[in-house]
Amino acid sequence: MSGAENPKIIRLNTIATNQKVNASIEAVLEQKKKMYQPDFDQFVCFCEEEGRALDFDALEKYLHYSVTEQRVKYSTFNRRAAGIQFFLKDVLGLEQTEDEKKRIQIIRQLYNTEDYLRLKPMRGVRAEKQDEVLALINKYDTSKRSDIRKRAICFVNLITANRPSEMVRLKVSDFNLENKTVWVMLKKQGEMKEKRLTLDCVLAVKKYIETVGLAPDDYFVGAVDKWGNYKNRMITERSYNRLIHDWLGFAPYTLRKTQITHMHRKKADLATIAKQSGHKSLQTITQHYLEVDNADVEEYL
Known part of the structure; x- marks a missing residue:
């Protein structure tokens, strides 16, 4: 009886393929972890100082602190939000509710207000002729x-x-x-x-x-x-x-x-x-x- 006929028999090439897929997924995740690690480390320090759990409620408070106290640039805010959300969801396995997503969106809109509008422009290199x-x-x-x-x-x-x-x-x-x-x-x-x-x-x-x-x-x-x-x-x-x-x-x-x-x-x-x-x-x-x-x-x- 062949492997196709007997579901209990797992072919060696099937195992090898599964291992390759898992290795590729792990490599991508490791690359993202490495890229976002500095932002997540800062978030961890914030949570430790305030006695907060590592969750989306703490992320909301940290992002608000980033805007109102640290006055970080808009691009920095977006990078922090993306990086920490990745860690919370893909590394720690936490689920983000629709209300939590909405509240972070509202905090992001602070950059449209007069107090923080100057933090929004991205000043890059200038073009030459x-x-x-x-x-x-x-x-x-x-x-x-x-x-x-x-x-x-x-x-x-x-x-x-x-x-x-x-x-x-x-x-x-x-x-x-x-x-x-x-x-x-x-x-x-x-x-x-x-x-x-x-x-x-x-x-x-x-x-x-x-x-x-x-x-x-x-x-x-x-x-x-x-x-x-x-x-x-x-x-x-x-x-x-x-x-x-x-x-x-x-x-x-x-x-x-x-x-x-x-x-x-x-x-x-x-x-x-x-x-x-x-x-x-x-x-x-x-x-x-x-x-x-x-x-x-x-x-x-």
């Missing part, structure tokens, strides 16, 4: 191997409006230079996204791949040793931030914001900008990337 950024990138248009690498990486970061987390994960095989496209791993959204490249960008990438002798499975950014030799390993986002700052004098998010603003000024609609930048929310683009530049205002004063 694209032609000025291209001029900085093109200073590396030389025959030196190190300059060829720098120019290609900066060019791709600008045109794709990639995040640092996306740049360090790019592989040579992700590029389709004939079609002027690249598949980008959006770590934040957990998906792959096809983005367009300009002809100048394609030529810079092609020159880099040929000069360094990159293989399809090599990381596009990779690392270099102290002698300038390429090493096929993924560098950290922090190292990437430092690289771009050393090369151009500003953080890589400036490249992202510059490209998004440039597309907007060329009259691209929000859906087109989102397709290239990898944003899921059009509202995020409007609120955090497309604020009117002071220079634009001065034109009409």
Whole structure:
């Protein structure tokens, strides 16, 4: 009698599959725990100081304290709320009632009141003019191997409006230079996204791949040793931030914001900008990337 006919017999491959699934789920949960651990630790300290149990009632009080006493930014409030809710639900196994959800929503609305409205804006890096950024990138248009690498990486970061987390994960095989496209791993959204490249960008990438002798499975950014030799390993986002700052004098998010603003000024609609930048929310683009530049205002004063 086969395993299919006898429900009491469990095949070895079934057990192996179950173990792999459980391991994958555990890995995702561990990653989220690591990401939210600092926020949860602060919440635990708050509960210990006030003699509260670790539950959603305490979370409500802690979030209110975060706004009214600590006066944390709106983005910090949302991160704390998401992180602690994850721990309470997915780690401690607690259930949140609809009333508890509603009360936290009401506390979040404090940011819409006059007393806390100044905590709401998110002040990020400012956009530069694209032609000025291209001029900085093109200073590396030389025959030196190190300059060829720098120019290609900066060019791709600008045109794709990639995040640092996306740049360090790019592989040579992700590029389709004939079609002027690249598949980008959006770590934040957990998906792959096809983005367009300009002809100048394609030529810079092609020159880099040929000069360094990159293989399809090599990381596009990779690392270099102290002698300038390429090493096929993924560098950290922090190292990437430092690289771009050393090369151009500003953080890589400036490249992202510059490209998004440039597309907007060329009259691209929000859906087109989102397709290239990898944003899921059009509202995020409007609120955090497309604020009117002071220079634009001065034109009409």
